Amino acid sequence: MIEEIRIRDLGVISEATLPLGPGLSVVSGETGAGKTMVVTAVGLLLGNRADAGAVRTGAKSASAEATLTLPAGHAALSRALEAGADIDEFDGGAELILARTVGADGRSRAHVGGRSAPVGVLTELGETLVAVHGQSDQIRLKGASAQREALDKFAAEAEKSFSTRLAAYRAVFERWREARAELELLRTSSRERLREAESLATALAEIQAVDPQPGEDEALKAEAIKLGNVEELRKASLGAHEALIAEDYGEGPDAVTLVDAARRLLEAVADSDDELAETSKRISEVGYLLADIARDLVGYATSLDSEGPGRLAEVEDRRGELAVLVRKYAPSIDEVLQWAAASQLRLDELADDSGRIELLEAEVADALAELAALAADVTRLRRSAADKLSRQVSAELKALAMPDARLVIELAAAERGIHGADDISFLLQPHAGSQPRPLGKGASGGELSRVMLALEVVLAAVDPVPTFVFDEVDSGVGGKAAVEIGRRLAMLARHVQVLVVTHLPQVAAFADQHILVTKSSVNNRSGGGITTSNVRLLNDEERVRELARMLAGQEESATAQAHAKELLAGARRTSP
Known part of the structure; x- marks a missing residue:
């Protein structure tokens, strides 16, 4: 407002x-x-x-x-x-x-x-x-779409089943349109889809021949780095082992010997103090841990001797095979596997084109038959509502000094669309026997305003x-x-x-x-x-004077003012 x-x-x-x-x-x-x-x-x-x-x-x-x-x-x-x-x-x-x-x-x-x-x-x-x-x-309401919307809103109130039938029609129409679009796509792109299927099949065969495993590229990369540095790794592991346990009784003390000496010193006095006794136990645990680490280092160095240049060559060959897949299909082997899974689904879909076409043809035919029945229902209900709207508006026109005028609402068959299969036109027949013409043509400004007033009065409750x-x-x-x-x-x-x-x-x-x-x-x-x-904005007294002026051009006239007051009283009595 x-x-x-x-x-x-x-x-x-x-x-x-x-x-x-x-x-x-x-x-x-x-x-x-x-x-x-x-x-x-x-x-x-x-x-x-x-x-x-x-x-x-x-x-x-x-x-x-x-x-x-x-x-x-x-x-x-x-x-x-x-x-x-x-x-x-x-x-x-x-x-x-x-x-x-x-x-x-x-x-x-x-x-x-x-x-x-x-x-x-x-x-x-x-x-x-x-x-x-x-x-x-x-x-x-001059445009065709606005006239259709107005009639449909009126029909929703005037015809109980109109809204449900129109909604059902629109749902089936959407289903038909989607099925038809997919069917046309399958028919017109059959060659492209065949080439796509062949390309996918070739790619999937190549990936399957290599048989990559999740995370394999990263694991091989780490192994290649390890094998390329065997001597440094062996030297470091044996050196660390020597620092922990000096098996050749070298001059320098090793870690295990020093920890064991500390343990013996504390054990000698452990009975005299609980805190040192607890510390002695912890040092014992350290000694066991160092011994375990020393053994692991020996085992690690021994394993390096078994992974010689032959294994490094195998790793590099395998990495080369995986690199080809990564270069062609995705940035990593995990993403290559994801692409392969999605491509397999797409290939299955493309392989089923003939069966899908048959299903879509049946779906389109069923939807068309259902649409024909629903469109007929919508047209019937619209026509009934149009007759009611026409009669009500024409009755209003008679009261608006257009006694021979009539609103004519025409429904013509049209190509089936989302709103039905009707072309809707609001026409004005200004006189009996005259040819109905579209709104806005063949009527004066005042007449047209009254036609629109009549329409708006009837439609006010449903299309305001x-x-x-x-x-x-x-x-x-x-x-x-x-x-x-x-x-x-x-x-x-x-x-x-x-x-x-x-x-x-x-x-x-x-x-x-x-x-x-x-x-x-x-x-x-x-x-x-x-x-x-x-x-x-006029108050009540000023309003009487203005109505008197509009009536007789004499706002000071007592007679004109009396007539104005009578008009106001009559309007109040007869107002809806």
């Missing part, structure tokens, strides 16, 4: 603030006062083309800004966040500010949530926030946007028809926010908020005149 619109230097409006609220808000004023600038401002905020001619004479730029409150999770909030907007959140909703500036040179800038954004973002947000109906504005703006909806009507237009705008306002620019007191009488645009002219120093407009 739009909480407030702020306008600066747009047309004849120098600066104005429109405080809006829920329900029906009307904007009135004398001809030329600038009422349409309100709709122009909304259009700018929806991303409409900027017109430098709309900038107030003498001003460098014009701007429009709106504060909106939206429920949590609204699509516009998500899109605004993607554009980098700052959004003020509160319990159950959020506040979003949109702004647009148009320079006198025609350049335009847009801001979403205080952040600069492309004008296209305003257009995307506007599609979910506001619907404007006027002679020069885009019609919300938060805010509707109507301009010229009351063009060319008066009397009872004007009262009916006001009543239906009030009906629509039960579901959404409605803003209407009007010159009819019968319409204005139904408003929840009445906004007046007034103009004044002043002379400047150069002798010329400057026209400015002001905007204000």
Whole structure:
């Protein structure tokens, strides 16, 4: 919902603030006062083309800004966040500010949530926030996809089984589309798949012939380093053994002898002190450990003698075989084995192409048969809903001074798609016996606005946007028809926010908020005149005076004011 619109230097409006609220808000004023600038401002905020001619004479730029409150999770909030907007959140909703500036040179800038954004973002947000109906504005339900969506939402309420049948159709359609795509791929790429299978088979045969083991390349690398340094390793191990146990009784003391001497010294006095006794035991353990290490060193040196140059050659040959696999297939042997496992699965899949094709052909045929039945159900339910929607909208048109007009909803057979097998068109038959024509063609701005009002009133409960703006909806009507237009705008306002620019007191009488645009002219120093407009929200007394002006052009007339009060009372009695 739009909480407030702020306008600066747009047309004849120098600066104005429109405080809006829920329900029906009307904007009135004398001809030329600038009422349409309100709709122009909304259009700018929806991303409409900027017109430098709309900038107030003498001003460098014009701007429009709106504060909106939206429920949590609204699509516009998500899109605004993607554009980098700052959004003020509160319990159950959020506040979003949109702004647009148009320079006198025609350049335009847009801001979403205080952040600069492309004008296209305003257009995307506007599609979910506001619907404007006027002679020069885009019609919300003009496009084929929008008409289909509106009919389907209406059908979901009017036909109990429509939603489930459409969902079932879409699920089968997706299954059919995926199966058909895979089938086409198998048929058109059979040669490529055969070459791929042959290549994989050759690679797997090569890997299998070498028979690599997990981690084998690293293990062989370590063994090669060891075998390449046998003499150094033997010298080091025997030297270490000599340091631990001097078997040739050399002059230097060995580690085992020294540890044993320390043990004997402590054992001699162990009975005198428990702490030294415990230390003696630990030294004994060290002696055993050193003896074990010495034996291991002898065994290690002996094993080096058995791994001579012959073993090193075997290792290098094996590493060469593994290097070929690593060069061709993956950075390591473990990754080569992983690639082989995945390739085997792919080869099994390619080898089963003929069987897979048969299964897919059967699946496609079954899905097509199921789709035909489901599409027929969807079309039948859509046609029934279209008849109901057409009758309801046509009834509304009769009350809106278009007694012979009728909404015609055509369903034509179309190529099967995700939404069914129907082409849907909303057409207007303005007079009995005339040829129905697409919405937007063959009707005046006022007539078209009334058609859209009738549609929106019927669809409001199932296909609403938060805010509707109507301009010229009351063009060319008066009397009872004007009262009916006001009543239906009030009906629509039960579901959404409605803003209407009007010159009819019968319409204005139904408003929840009445906004007046007034103009004044002043002379400047150069002798010329400057026209400015002001905007204000009317209180009850001011509202009576404005309705009197709209009725008779005499806001001070007691008779006109009495008639205005009667209009207000009648609107309150008959409001939905």
